[in-house]
Amino acid sequence: MKIRKILLSLFAFSALSFAMDAFDIVKKVDTRDDGDNIISDMTMVLIDKADKQRVRAMKTYTKDFGVDTYKTIYFLSPSDVKNTAFLTYDYDDDGKDDDQWLYLPALKKTKRIASTDKSGSFMGSDFSYADMTKPDLTDYNYKIVKEQKVGKYNTWIIERLPKTQSILNETGYKKSYLFVRQDNFVVIRAMHYLDDGKKKYMNVKKLEKFDGIWIATEIEMKTTKNKKRLHSTILQFSDVKLNQNLNENKFTVRQIEKGI
Amino acid sequence: MRWLFLALLTTNTLTYANQFEDDLGGFEKESIAIIEIEQIKEESNQLKGSLKLSSSYNYAHNAPSIGQTDFRGLSRLKTTLDLSIDSKINDKWKSRIEVQTFYDAIYSLRDNTYTDDMIDTYKSEFEIQEAYILGSIADNIDIKIGRQIVVWGKSDNIRLNDVINPLDNRELGMVDIEDLRLPVFMSKLDYYSGAWNLSAMIIHEARVQKEAANGSDYLPTQIFLKPNSIFPEDTTPDSTFKNTQYALSLNGRFTGWDLSLYGAKVLDSKWHFENNRKSRTYGLIKMLGVASNIAVGNFLFTSELVYMQDSKFNTTTDEKERLDFLLGAEYSGITDFTASLELAQRHIFDYETSMVNAPDSVYQDERQTALRISYSFNHEKGMFTYLNTLFYDNSNINGGFQRVWLNYDLNDNIELNVGLVDYIGGDKIALDALSNNDRFFADISYHF
Numbered sequence: 001m002k003i004r005k006i007l008l009s010l011f012a013f014s015a016l017s018f019a020m021d022a023f024d025i026v027k028k029v030d031t032r033d034d035g036d037n038i039i040s041d042m043t044m045v046l047i048d049k050a051d052k053q054r055v056r057a058m059k060t061y062t063k064d065f066g067v068d069t070y071k072t073i074y075f076l077s078p079s080d081v082k083n084t085a086f087l088t089y090d091y092d093d094d095g096k097d098d099d100q101w102l103y104l105p106a107l108k109k110t111k112r113i114a115s116t117d118k119s120g121s122f123m124g125s126d127f128s129y130a131d132m133t134k135p136d137l138t139d140y141n142y143k144i145v146k147e148q149k150v151g152k153y154n155t156w157i158i159e160r161l162p163k164t165q166s167i168l169n170e171t172g173y174k175k176s177y178l179f180v181r182q183d184n185f186v187v188i189r190a191m192h193y194l195d196d197g198k199k200k201y202m203n204v205k206k207l208e209k210f211d212g213i214w215i216a217t218e219i220e221m222k223t224t225k226n227k228k229r230l231h232s233t234i235l236q237f238s239d240v241k242l243n244q245n246l247n248e249n250k251f252t253v254r255q256i257e258k259g260i
Numbered sequence: 261m262r263w264l265f266l267a268l269l270t271t272n273t274l275t276y277a278n279q280f281e282d283d284l285g286g287f288e289k290e291s292i293a294i295i296e297i298e299q300i301k302e303e304s305n306q307l308k309g310s311l312k313l314s315s316s317y318n319y320a321h322n323a324p325s326i327g328q329t330d331f332r333g334l335s336r337l338k339t340t341l342d343l344s345i346d347s348k349i350n351d352k353w354k355s356r357i358e359v360q361t362f363y364d365a366i367y368s369l370r371d372n373t374y375t376d377d378m379i380d381t382y383k384s385e386f387e388i389q390e391a392y393i394l395g396s397i398a399d400n401i402d403i404k405i406g407r408q409i410v411v412w413g414k415s416d417n418i419r420l421n422d423v424i425n426p427l428d429n430r431e432l433g434m435v436d437i438e439d440l441r442l443p444v445f446m447s448k449l450d451y452y453s454g455a456w457n458l459s460a461m462i463i464h465e466a467r468v469q470k471e472a473a474n475g476s477d478y479l480p481t482q483i484f485l486k487p488n489s490i491f492p493e494d495t496t497p498d499s500t501f502k503n504t505q506y507a508l509s510l511n512g513r514f515t516g517w518d519l520s521l522y523g524a525k526v527l528d529s530k531w532h533f534e535n536n537r538k539s540r541t542y543g544l545i546k547m548l549g550v551a552s553n554i555a556v557g558n559f560l561f562t563s564e565l566v567y568m569q570d571s572k573f574n575t576t577t578d579e580k581e582r583l584d585f586l587l588g589a590e591y592s593g594i595t596d597f598t599a600s601l602e603l604a605q606r607h608i609f610d611y612e613t614s615m616v617n618a619p620d621s622v623y624q625d626e627r628q629t630a631l632r633i634s635y636s637f638n639h640e641k642g643m644f645t646y647l648n649t650l651f652y653d654n655s656n657i658n659g660g661f662q663r664v665w666l667n668y669d670l671n672d673n674i675e676l677n678v679g680l681v682d683y684i685g686g687d688k689i690a691l692d693a694l695s696n697n698d699r700f701f702a703d704i705s706y707h708f
Contacts, residue, residue, distance in 0.1 A: 046639055054641075054672050078672040079308045079707040083346075089515075097555060099515055106438035108409040111416070112518055114555035115592040124640030145280070172595070177280075191283060201286045224286055231639055253513055254402070254452055258354070258394065259346075 022142035022158050026178070028185045030137055035213045038062045040240040042073075044125055047232045056081075056123060059260060063246045067092035069134075070251035074260050085256035090133050098133075103256040110253050119172030125233035126200060126221040130171040139167045145177065150188060155179040168195075186214050198225045205234075211242050309343040314703040316434070320696045321477065329373050331477045335699065338364040344390070353395035360439075361386040381430060381473035390443045402450040407443040410461065412509060412522055414551045414562045417630035417649065418604045420584045421522050421549040421566050424461070424507055426469040426529060431478055432694065433661045433681045434701065442467060445499075456512050463505035466497040466527060468542045480693045484618030494531050494540040503527075505544070516556075522549040522566075532572040543572045543579075558593030562586070562602065571608075575620045581609040596636045604628045621690050627652040642668040651688060659691020660684045665701075677703040 020028075044056040057076040062069065068091050075084040083105040090098050100113040118130035143159045160176040162168040172194055179189035190202040206218035217240065222232040249255060316336040324330045344358035367374055367383040392406025413421035425441040445465035451458045472478030474491050481491040497503045507524035524547050531540045549566035564586040571580045588602035604627065608615070611624035630649040636642065645667070650660035665679025678701065685695030 048639070052671075054669070080310070080675065080705075082306075082308055091515075097516060097557065099555075101513075107411065108441070109411045112553050112555060112560060113592070114558060114560035114590070116557050117593050117595060120595045121639060124636075126639075189287060191286065199283065199286060203287060222286070227286070249399075252452075254450070254457065258402070 022144045022156075023137070025144070025156055025158060025180055025185070026137055026140075026142055026160075029178075029180055029187060030134065032185045033213050035210070035215060035242040036062075036064045037244045037246045038240065038242055039244050039246070040237045043236045043238070044123065045234040045236075046125055047234070049228075049230055054078075054124075061246060061250050063251060065248075070248075072251055072256055074256070083259055085259070087251060087253065087256050089251070092136075094136060101253055101256065103253070110257060116170060118170050125235070126223045126231055127233060127235065128172060130173070131202070131221070135171075139163055147182075148179070150179055150181075153188070154182040155188065156182060184214050186216070188216075196225075198223055198230070200224075206236075208240075210240055213242060215240055215242075304348045306346045307343065308346075308708065309341065310705050310707045312338075312340045312342075312703055312705040314338045314340065314701065316699045316701040318477075318697065318699045320698040322696060324373075327373060329375070329378070329475070329477075331697075334366060334370070336364060336701070337366040337369065338362055342389075349393075349395075353393065355393045357391045358389040359387065360389050375473065375475050378473040378476050381470075381476070400452045402452075404448045404450075405446075407445045407465070408448065409441045409443050410446075410448065410459075410507075411441070412520070412549070412551070413564055414518070414520070414553045415564055415586055415588055415602055415604075416590075416600060417632055417647070418586055418588075418602050418628055420564045420586050420604060421520075421547075421551050423524060423526050423529070423545075423547055424463070426467055426527070428470045430470050430472050432472075433663055433683070434699075442470065455514055456510065459509045459511065461505075461507040463507065463526065464499060466499045466503045466505070468494065468496050468527060468531075469529060471531075477697050478694065483689055483693045492533075492537075492539045494542070497527065497541060503544070516554065518553040520549075520551045522551070523547070528571060530571075533574050543570065545570045558591055560590040560592070562588035562590070564604075573615055573620045573622070575614040575617050576612045578610065578612070580611075583607045583609070598632075598634045600630075600632045602630045604630075618689050621688050623653040623658075625653070626658070640669075642666065650684065651686070651691065653687060657684065657686040658688035659686035659694070661694075673707050675705045675707065677701075677705070 038061070040060050042058040042060050044058065046054040046056070056078065059074045059076060061072045068089060071088045071090065073086045075081045085103040087101045087103075088098060089100075097114075097116055100115070101110050102113055103110045118133065119128050121127070122129050122132050140160045140162055145157045145159050148155055148157055156179070158178045158180060160178055162171070162173070168174055173192045174195055175193040177191040178187050180186070181188050186204070186207060188204040188207065192200040192202070194200065201222045201224065203220045203222070204216040204218070205220055206216070208215055208217045215237065217237045219235045220232060221235075223230045314336060315334065315338070318331055318333060318335045321331040323332070340360065340362040342358065342360045344356060347355045349355060361384075363384045364382055367379055388407065390407055390409065392404055392408045394402065394404040396402050410424040411422060412424055413419065425444055427440055428435045428442060444463055444467045446461050446463040448459060448461045471494060474481050474493075485491055505524070505526045507522070507526060509523075510521045512519045525544055526547070527542045528545045531542055533539070534541055546569040547566055549564065551564040552562070554561045566584045568582040568584070569579070571582055573580065584604060584606045586602060586604040588600060590598065590600035592598050606626045606628070608622060608624050615622050628649065628651050630647070633646045635644045637644070643666070646662070646664045648660070648662040651658040661681055661683045663679060663681045665677060668676045670676055680700050681698060683694045683697045685692040
């Protein structure tokens with residue numbers, strides 16, 4: 001009888017019945033209005049395990065062209081990378097690789113970047129390129145693990161597993177837990193498991209509402225191994241402007257070569 | 261049995277649950293207090309620059325004859341200051357001016373027999389680098405006037421179509437890539453339509469390469485000069501209407517691939533004797549080229565083709581035509597790691613056997629390979645790079661060099677660069693003569 005009780009409580013932990021299923025929730029996360037035609041200043045603080053900090057300042061422009069997203073990032077500091085600019089066409093179509101160009105002012109050259117590997121570090125940070133783009137929902141299996149309060153907000157903790165080895169290779173994450181706030185469908189925390197025993201913790205430290213749209217304006221990503229912090233990155237967004245008049249010309253090689 | 265199964269299941273599930281709860285604890289661990297972040301905004305006038313101290317140590321030279329320059333040991337103690345101002349005049353117009361100056365103290369500190377040419381070439385310099393104004397005269401037309409750099413071609417390591425700017429060839433394999441191309445004064449007009457860009461240039465300034473000092477370890481002219489003969493200084497053609505250069509390119513950027521077509525009448529990158537070998541100068545050549553990039557997964561494939569006319573040589577009076585092509589591949593599928601390999605073939609039409617002799621030392625068909633491997637680490641604080649470039653004639657190695665270096669950011673402003681260049685000898689006399697130039701180098705830069 002005792003064992004039955006234990007088992008029942010364990011099953012209750014791993015397979016709670018919820019009003020919405022996991023896929024419904026991640027679909028709501030995916031389709032949530034996260035803004036369009038956005039201009040923002042981005043500050044990236046890279047912190048090593050000795051707490052030594054490096055700071056990068058950038059200006060970003062983002063626009064959704066239907067299902068495709070175009071983005072340009074201009075480096076403002078440090079001095080040696082100033083005026084470097086990155087242009088990405090992120091296509092929704094799985095069969096189409098993203099187009100990426102990098103303007104290197106020191107070489108006066110725009111270089112096409114060919115890489116479907118999104119597990120690499122985004123500009124030396126703890127965020128990977130996969131973290132900076134929206135995943136294809138159908139590439140994963142989802143399961144609600146439990147509900148938990150984070151601060152004063154109720155969240156669903158959703159387990160996300162890649163369906164194929166190639167998706168795992170592409171992102172580097174063999175398993176993730178996403179903490180979705182129940183009141184607004186924003187992922188406010190995530191825990192990612194990497195192949196080499198490392199774990200990454202994403203934590204939204206500041207969430208703000210602009211024109212009725214929730215935007216994470218301070219995010220921390222921490223890489224750990226054996227419970228020790230190896231490195232972390234804090235991304236801060238400021239001067240966030242939504243629904244700006246951004247035309248296609250903002251997202252061209254011509255523009256990244258000319259600068260802001 | 262049933263009890264055993266239940267016990268195992270219970271243990272596993274408990275472990276899993278405990279592990280998960282334990283992992284969640286990672287969120288609660290200490291958060292690092294970030295330093296006060298100064299918000300950096302774009303400004304209408306931005307001054308930036310760098311101060312670099314660089315040194316090199318030659319370890320493979322032989323002892324010199326009496327009265328000759330001793331190239332062994334410490335060969336560089338150079339301080340370089342680079343300053344640039346980018347100004348935003350209004351929403352449509354911008355300007356840039358960049359100056360660079362250097363002083364190499366080794367030429368004052370070492371008790372050595374440096375020639376005047378060496379001192380002129382390597383001891384100190386002040387130069388205006390880029391200086392231009394850039395603006396839009398219509399929604400789809402840009403104009404850029406002034407000293408500037410225009411990079412043609414898709415290859416990263418071998419130059420075929422990249423003919424617009426002359427190069428700093430004073431120390432082969434030692435010049436920083438950002439300082440390699442020399443800006444020239446031109447008027448450039450760009451027209452944009454959809455994925456296409458048509459670019460037209462009139463190059464007003466006849467600027468030529470910076471070559472190594474006569475008699476230095478990078479230009480040991482004694483290998484091909486007759487005893488007591490004089491190697492004349494190279495002369496830059498006058499920047500007259502007659503020497504005006506023209507260039508036109510059409511560039512398309514599409515989903516997964518890029519294409520560029522080029523045509524130009526520009527100064528040759530190599531000199532020829534004239535006036536009965538009493539002077540050296542650079543002639544005008546005509547070229548037509550095409551270059552393309554194709555991205556496939558983690559591979560970037562590159563191809564280039566260029567046809568050139570009017571190339572002058574010293575071992576024949578005829579002007580020659582050339583056809584060069586290049587194939588390359590770059591792989592970026594492993595995190596933090598990039599590798600590229602490029603192969604180029606150069607063919608001279610109506611080749612004459614005398615052309616193998618110095619100072620031309622060219623073969624009818626010559627190949628060049630370039631292998632580059634880069635690995636970044638410690639969150640891009642450090643970058644390790646290996647570059648190997650070799651020239652071949654059939655199966656014979658004519659010479660080349662390999663370079664390995666480590667670039668490391670000590671902080672946001674200070675960068676350290678240490679490495680080694682190994683010059684590889686071969687059948688080509690001009691390259692073989694550099695084979696003892698091997699050296700270590702170390703630089704430290706402060707960026708502001």
